Amino acid sequence: MTIMTATIAPGLTVTTAQYEAAAAALTAHAPDVSLTWRDWTTPHRWGLVPDETTGRCYKAEFTLQDHPAGLLRRINLWFEPDVREKGRPRPHSHPWPFTAHVLTGGYSEDRYILDGGVHQEHAEHRPGGTNDLPRNLFHEVTELHEPGATLTLMVASAPGVWGGWGYLCPDTGRYDPSPPPSDAFTRAWRDLNPHRAEG
Numbered sequence: 778m779t780i781m782t783a784t785i786a787p788g789l790t791v792t793t794a795q796y797e798a799a800a801a802a803l804t805a806h807a808p809d810v811s812l813t814w815r816d817w818t819t820p821h822r823w824g825l826v827p828d829e830t831t832g833r834c835y836k837a838e839f840t841l842q843d844h845p846a847g848l849l850r851r852i853n854l855w856f857e858p859d860v861r862e863k864g865r866p867r868p869h870s871h872p873w874p875f876t877a878h879v880l881t882g883g884y885s886e887d888r889y890i891l892d893g894g895v896h897q898e899h900a901e902h903r904p905g906g907t908n909d910l911p912r913n914l915f916h917e918v919t920e921l922h923e924p925g926a927t928l929t930l931m932v933a934s935a936p937g938v939w940g941g942w943g944y945l946c947p948d949t950g951r952y953d954p955s956p957p958p959s960d961a962f963t964r965a966w967r968d969l970n971p972h973r974a975e976g
Contacts, residue, residue: 780793780794783817783818785972786825788825789823789834789854791818795817796814796817798881799812799839799852799880799930800812803841806878807850807930810841810850812841820972821972821973822840823839825837825838825970826969827966827969829959829965832961832969835856836854836855837856838851838853839854848873848934849873849933850933851931852929853928854927855882855918855921855924855929856925858917858918860919866947868916868917869915869917869942869943869944870913870942870944871910871937872937872939872942873912873933873935873936873937873938874911874935875933876931876932877907877929877930878932879904879905879906879927879928880904880928881926882922882927882928883902883906883921883927884901884918884919885902885919885922886901886908886917886919887916888900889914889945889947890913890914891950895945895947897947903922912941915944940954940955943955
């Protein structure tokens with residue numbers, strides 16, 4: 778079978794194999810949302826998320842459905858882990874409880890749970906597996922098993938809360954709400970996503 782490709786933006790090329798994996802996962806885990814090849818290759822549907830320190834794209838997001846319109850359905854294509862603070866642990870929470878379905882590649886994750894202190898766990902997530910993330914869980918993706926080929930589907934189980942995410946200090950257990958995007962992040966986002974303005 779011939780694999781077709783489509784260039785979405787500089788640094789982001791998607792394939793029919795990725796599309797087929799994403800479409801099959803949606804049929805299985807979020808049948809209320811559909812996906813066509815035309816959707817998959819529409820540039821403004823994709824957002825390239827920068828690492829604030831380096832400005833490089835660490836993942837590309839294809840959002841099918843977002844709050845407040847409904848339950849989040851998002852496909853992520855991962856290029857780099859989401860560690861911050863120059864490799865020091867800075868685990869984060871999310872605005873919605875969700876299950877991540879690992880479609881291709883896979884990743885390693887450190888999870889942090891507050892249970893009178895900070896309890897840390899390590900987890901490995903491989904294709905075909907799932908990762909449940911409640912709102913009170915903090916985590917970091919520390920390693921990609923296949924950078925550039927790790928594809929996940931996020932399926933939220935409840936609506937999100939705008940701004941309802943933040944960071945945990947593993948040493949103290951202190952929670953810090955996420956600050957507004959920095960100027961560096963905003964500049965890097967614009968640099969990586971000129972195609973969004975065209976949609």
